[in-house]
Amino acid sequence: MEPDLKEWVWYANLKGIATRKKVELLRIFDSPVQIYNADNIALSKTGILSKENISAILSKEYRDSVDKTIEEIYMKHIQVIPLNSSLYPNMLKNISDPPICLYVKGKLYADELSIAVVGSRRASGYGVSLAKKISSELSKFNICIVSGMARGIDSSAHMGALSVNGRTIAVLGCGLDIVYPGENKKLMDQIIENGAVISEYPPGVEPKPHHFPVRNRIVSGMSVGVLVVEAGVKSGSLITAQLALEQGRDVYALPGNVISINSQGTNKLIQDGAKLVLNAQDILDELNWFSLFDTKNVIDLNSYRNNRETFNDLDRDEQEVVELLLIESLQIDEIYKKLSIEMPLLHSVLLSLEMKGIIKRDPGGIYRIEV
Amino acid sequence: MLSRANSCGLLGINGYMVCVETDISKGIPAFDIVGLGDVAVKEAKERVRAAIRNSGFEFPSRRITINLAPADLKKEGTSYDLPIASAILAAMGVISCDMLSKSVLLGELSLDGSLRPVYGVLPKCIAAKEMGFDTIFTPLENAQEASVVKGIKVIPVKNLTQLVMHFRGDISLSHVEYEPNNEEDFSDEHDFSDVKGQKHVKRALEVAAAGGHNLLMIGSAGCGKTMLARRMPSILPDMTFDEAIEVTKIYSVAGLLPPDSSLVRRRPFRAPHHTISPIALIGGGRVPKPGEISLAHQGVLFLDELPEFGNNTLEVLRQPLEDGFVHISRINASITYPCNTMLVAAANPCKCGFYLDDSRECTCTQREVKNYLGRLTGPLLDRIDIQVDVPSLKYSELNSETPEESSITIRDRVNKAREIQRKRFLHAKIHCNAQMSSPLVRKYCHLGKEESQLLRGAFLSLGLTARSHNRILKVARTIADLENAENINAVHLSEAIQYRMLDRDLFR
Incomplete structure (x- = not known):
């Protein structure tokens, strides 16, 4: 555990102070430890804190509850990454109101596209x-x-x-x-x-x-x-x-x-x-x-199946259905009406296309081309 | 003086013989009926007394004891009036005891001596025939119903006087013959030709009717689910004579046969409202009566708005749907009613009904949508072989002039498929494909190499659950029967797989 983690968590948990203001205050005081130890006079000298802000910072309630949060973080295997950490994502650090602390499960890298x-x-x-x-x-x-x-x-x-x-x-x-x-x-x-x-x-x-x-x-x-x-x-x-x-x-x-x-x-x-x-x-x-x-x-990124050549290996019925669905998504009844395929056979054509991953059936029985 | 008359009682949908023993002896005038009769039986003495007097006979002012044997079974209803009156008259010597011993008597007496109809006549008549009696006397209104049973003479009686004159040989009452009501009108105001479009749903209903498969329709409010289901009876296959007897027995016991009707020839279609209680659905009561599921025996039980039914109500359906009978135990009796029912259910996709409708916006939250059909998952859905989407119709389709197939054409195909099944299951106590057990599925639903591969592929790529395996095979068998095909081919199988939409994670 980093030595000042407790102060970071405490600072992040303070309510009633906008994140933007917290970030500004951090520039004045350098670290949450100093804010934690600051007295009324030092805080009001900053000129950006309201009375309510100051009383929140000095309040015993937040100071007492922080131990419980820390304990929970350990019990639940959660990692805390404060704003000054080398693991804190750089992109996020540069916005106007970055979170004071990030709670993380898994792996986070500072420099990631x-x-x-x-x-x-x-x-x-x-x-x-x-x-x-x-x-x-x-x-x-x-x-x-x-x-x-x-x-x-x-x-x-x-x-x-x-x-x-x-x-x-x-x-x-x-x-x-x-x-x-x-x-x-x-x-x-x-x-x-x-x-x-x-x-x-x-x-x-x-x-x-x-x-x-x-x-x-x-x-x-x-x-x-x-x-x-x-x-x-x-x-x-x-x-x-x-x-x-x-x-x-x-x-x-x-x-x-x-x-x-x-x-x-x-x-x-x-x-x-x-x-x-x-x-x-x-x-x-x-x-x-x-x-x-x-x-x-690596891959062909333009691989939407919306040209006819992709479907050359399908049989005639399957091609007819696919060509219809390329224009718009349809229910089985609408396909039936537009094509001269008997209902039992149409079921089998649709199933075969679905199993080949070419079409997909959405809730409501609407068939569409799968991208 | 002692005399005996024969009558019948009911246990479930089966009759049993009841011997009405009468003893008239000296003593303080009294009239007692023993043998566990209910209130209706106890009150028989008032009706009998008045009926005998008003028919012009003397009512003995002596000690009369009636015993309904076997005396340890509960008797109920008013059909013992006639045998009691006859036994008293025989004990007094008005009619001969010999005549009474060969026949069975059923009927409720009016105070003026005329006979009123009773319920349960068909099962009682069957019991009488099986016990070797050659004549049964019934009220006029019940004679047609009783005449269905071959091998016993059914003699309709108008009133007590007529019966006495017949027994004394003054007149000779003639028996009735069964007249199958051939002209019975099977055409219905509900015909499939009224329903525009929805071709694939009609096809699914046809498959369901042909194989007796349970079916679930899901579609937004107003898309025609109820309209389609109401037309289901018009394509159901004709009932065989044995099936008709079973159904008539249930209706007779429940007292739902209209007067002067004989055999129920049409498959029943029951559509209880979703507020129905579990007991009303599967049967019960102090003395258990058949519930809706038994009244739909050999027919269709239609549950509209399936998710709106109480959880308990849906749960009690599971076992009867699987077994084909309900066993109801009450303190007074323990009774088994048959319920080989085809379940047809309809459901909206969500509470407001417009989840899958592109014309109106659904107001439900995602969670509500999930919970709504989520109530149906699991064991109940396992028992529904065919699940089908019913899309809402566009206006142009509603107005289209294209002629639609009529119910009669569809029913012809269904009848042919059923005939194949009847021959197939001649020695296997079942009627249709849906009732096949696992060994029968293995025997009759053999798949070729190509088909097996298709099924395996479908399971892997579409996320079907293992429990749907046999259901798919049974439905495929029915589809093959509709085409009069010996073996199940890939097209049959594909269609059957398409009917398992809820297995395919559609609502997740």
Whole structure:
């Protein structure tokens, strides 16, 4: 344990003082130890603290509770990385309001090229598939995928990275001892194994609605750019995109169907000047990644199956179905009506295509081309 | 004077013989009925007394004791009125005891001596025939029902006087013959030709009807799930005579047969509301009565809004669905009712009903969506062979003029498939593919090399659960039967796999 860890945790836990002010105070005092030991006069001399701020700093309550937090951190095998640590991510250090302490499970590196992949919790099959695909491709170039481990796009982004054993970081809006949403327990374990789960909240803090917008600044702050895969008009991902702009990060957005609720936010982002991204290569181009590696040998990034040559090995019925689905996603009944394939045979054609991984059946029985 | 008359009691859906012994002796005038009768049986003495007097006979003012033997079984209902009255008249010498000993009597007496219909006549008549009786006297309204049983003469009786005159040889009552009601109207106001589109759902219902498979439809509110299910009876295969007898017995016991009806010829379709109690669903009561699941025996039990049913209600369904019978034990009796029922269920994808609908927005949270269908997972879903999405229709489809297939065409195909199954299971006490046990599945659902590979591939790539294996094979067998195919081929198997959508992590 570092000698001043207790003071760092205490300082991070102080309530009622904005993070920005805490950072400013740290510049004046050098370290939390000095703030811990400062008296009323020294604190008021700084001229930036209100009466309430000072009484919070001097209050016995916070000083007493810090031991319990420290104990919990040890019991739950959580690592604390304070702002001055050499492990603290450099990108994050440079934003205007970096977390005073990061609680970490897994491995965190100070210098790591990361891209945030975020999006709607109620994602469509299209969004889920593309979040997975683009994340996994970026991972193959040793780019770390940062997201929020929420349902929908966030989870898919993590899964995409994990599927190729890439590094991925989840930023939570609650203490690290709480799994939220609960169904992501297994995913969280895998992320810890292959990357890190981090939070600015000490163990035991419940997920509260107002934590998530605050958490989003860490997601964008850690990354060089933020890819919004799907977002509705009021989606929290748009907050992340806004924060990313304020922090000087790139914002990428995946275009979608104009009518789809899930793409209204992303299409608007593009209209407002976000970089339109069709595949992982577009992001790599933006990062000038090609100057470092010869990517052509690694994977073909333009591998969407939307040209007919890809389907030459399919039989005639299968090709007909695929050509229909390339235009739009359809229910089995609509396919039946447009083609002259009998219902029993159509079932078998669809199953065969699905097993080949060419199409996918979404909830509601809608078939679409798998990317 | 001592006399005996024969009648029948009910134990579940089976009848048993009851001997009505009457003793009239000197003493203070009294009228006692012993033999564990319920209130309706005890009150018989008032009806009998009035009916005998009002029919113009003298009621003895002596000590009358009636014993309903076997005296250790509970008797209920009003069908003992007629045998009691007849036994008293025989004990007085009005009619001869010999005549009574060869026949069985059933019927409730009105105070003026006329007969009223009773329930449970068919099973009682079967019991009487099995015990070797050659004649049964029943109220007029029940005669058609009893006449279904071959090998026993069914004589309808209007009133007590008529019966006495018959026994004394003054008149001769004629027996009735079974008249199969051939003109019974099978056409229904509900026909599949009314339903536009939804071709794949109709196909799934056809497969379900052909093999007796349980089926679940999931789709947003207003997409036509109920409309489709209501048309299910119109494509159900015709009942065989034995099946019809079983169903009629249950309806007779439950007192649900309309007067003057004979055999129930149509497969029952029961659609209880989701507020139904577990007991009403599987049967019960102080003296257990059949529940909805037994009333749907050999037919369809339709549960609309499946997730809205109480947890307990759904849990009690599991075992009867698997076994094909319900065993109900109460303090008064322990009874087994058959319930070879095909379960057809419908569910919305979420509480508000619009989760999968692109035209209206769903107002449920993700957790609510998950919890809603989550209530159905596990053992109950295991027992549902066919799961199918019902998409909501677009306006253009509703208005389309394309003619749709009528129920009769579909039923013809279903009947042919059932005929194949009937021959297949001639020696195996089951009726349809859905009822096959594991050894039978191994015997009749043999897969070729290509098909086995397909199934293995599907399990690996689509995340099917192991328990769905046999279900898929049974459904594939039915699909092959619909095509009159000897062996299950890849196309049959593919379709059966497509019907396991809930196994495929769709709602996660």
